[in-house]
Amino acid sequence: MGGRRPQELEPGETVLWTGCSLPRKRPRWLWVLLLGYLIGLAALGSAWNWGVAIQSGLTTLFFTAADRWRMKATLTRGRYTVTTRRVLVEATWWGRPICRAERLSDLAKAAVTDYRGGRAVEFGDREKSGNPGHRSNGMLIAPLALFVGDEADRLLEVVRTAQQG
Secondary structure: OOOOOOOOOOOOOOEEEEEEOOOOOOOOHHHHHHHHHHHHHHHHHHHOOHHHHHHHHHHHHHHHHHHHHHHHHHOOOOEEEEEOOEEEEEEEEOOEEEEEEEEHHHEOOEEEEEEOOEEEEEEOOOOOOOOOEEOOOOOEOOOEEEEOHHHHHHHHHHHHHHHHO
16 A cells, blocks of 8 residues: 555545544553663673674664564554545654555444543454455455544444445
């Protein structure tokens, strides 16, 4: 689907709904883990071999950068745009914009589900490992849930109307 931005709508496409995901608290233990990792790399370098510490750090940096492409395919939180043809999810990753776009015609029937943080419109059934859909080239679509809280019922009607016609 590519990383088209919502401002670049296709000819004849109109925006039906926009919104944002509910804010998610970032775990504080993640910062403690990162600090411990950096201290561990420094200890490894000073006690054993700086080459191994630098190689470990560069390997971690590589996999962190590679994670951006995985995030783009599985992005479910951020700013949502539902058009007459697509669902777009936009967010940032380390300050760089990423965008996920899925065609409504490729997605399974949507339903409202309850989560710990509120309600979401979900394509496919995650509990039953339901498939959220197939792209026109046959590739499976990664799970897609729009975490919108109290607007879930309204958004579900917008999505169902757009999928029907």
